[in-house]
Amino acid sequence: MQFAESNGIKLFVESTGTGTPIVFVHEFAGDHRNWDDQVRFFGRQFQCITFNARGYPPSDVPDDVEQYGQDMAVEDIANVLRWAGAKDAHIVGVSMGGYATLNFGLTYPGMARSLTIVGAGHGSDPVRREQFLHDSAELADRLVKLGMEEGIVHYANSTIRRRFKEKDPRGFDSFNRQFAEHSALGSSLTTRGYQMRRPTIYALADRMATLPVPTLIVAGDDDEPCIEPALFMKRTIPDARLWIVPRTTHAVNLEEPEAFNRVAFDFISSVDRARQG
Template identity: 50%
Template sequence: MPTITTDDGVKLYCEDTGAGTPIVFVHEFAGDSRSWEPQVRHFSRRWRCITYNARGYPPSDVPQDAERYSQERVREDLRCVLEGLGLADAHIVGLSMGAFATLHFGMRYCAQGAAPRARSLTLAGCGTGAHPALYAKFQQEARALADSIEREGMAHFAATYGHGPARVQLRDKDPRGFAEFVRQLAGHSATGSAHTMRGYQARRPCLYDLTDEMARIAVPVLVMTGDEDEPCLEPSLLIKRTLPTAGLAMLPRSGHPINLEEPALFNRLLEDFLHQVESGRSTVRDAASRPSIWGPGGKP
């Protein structure tokens, strides 16, 4: 089984498909490496596609100590995947939890004045719980979800959390794909999922406190969100307004797992963006067109 060993000794399951410029896909909390199958099938025809399971997601190791799950650790796991495969850089594509990891990777390893470790960053469905009005509540709910996972198990979690208000869009568009998503989620490790929810999700810093760090990212960025993924709409605008290298794409009538809901549109938007980056045509926003990062309403 192909694995990458992190610098704290955790083995991460990894798949490497195709040849060419590398793209590393970083999965969401409710997914795993299999969630990127519509992208791997498309992009591996011309690109090298790398997917991996985060710590806590078998067949990756499941550390038993919740303290071994954190925003910083997940960021460094992404670095370890690149280094384990001998990659100086890659296009990094993250969804939700994976988008947070991708963004933090960019802040740490793609800042102005340093040799970037990524060719580009794609942040899809990034921002759940990040708005200041929701941040404390999100932390509390994440801890409660971790308790529920440990008490009720993953089948109950998949039947409840898996049917949330930003996931019913997938159910309505693609019942067969939704059933597969729920089945895979139900098969996740309860220990790993609870530790990820409690150690990573409930403790990740608020994006609205990181605007100075975000603004220093020097590589091209694509932000994508579904227009019915309410928790991610305002944070996506914040990221777009903060990063002069960022573009924003909003997918209509779509919820959270947009790569599964609208794979053809997601792939086209991502492929257009990657071609712009590779051809040197991805531009920085003109300073004359930059609004306040807080929008017309001012700082919340």
């Protein structure tokens, strides 16, 4: 196993292939394994770097909620790049990882060749904000009290997963088996320290308006909490593209891996060609 150190925390890292690096950043319910289809595809031409966030074994699981947060997620990506000896990379993230990807680009634009932000925006709607915080606190409590397997049942079967379950039952079951293997403590503290404290997409408007990094924004058309934030990012980020994926919910890279790989590849390749020109 290989580990990158990030401010005293060890992060499990895998690197596959050679070439321009791409860093893949997983969602709350996922880990580095969620990117297997992308690593197999992109690893033919790129260096693919995946890692487990803090709180996700075999990465360290700090027991202090103050060791979890948006700023730390950004620094963790930066330190994974430093571990790889890369001065910059394409950054691809889903959901929680999409938030981290956006904030990484805002904080370290010189280290981001491009940003691909997938399914980011949950908790941003001001009308539903209090409900999001309430539901997140309940989830954090359930994980510690019941353990992962029982604690995730409601979350894993929510409406933002329904198309995945319909289209790929076997993949959906595998995803949830992996989810259930996570640390209950790490997932609970991630919810409280990161998910519930991060700025909403709308709160980042002024910073996004000056973001100089080419950005691809992706959302499933049935992932309702993410559609308006995706449109907002498209309208606010100067060099942004938007792809809305039909009959798809949250984890687009898992629900529609072939389409996702093709669109992301075309975007990343076009960015690299423009840099060379």
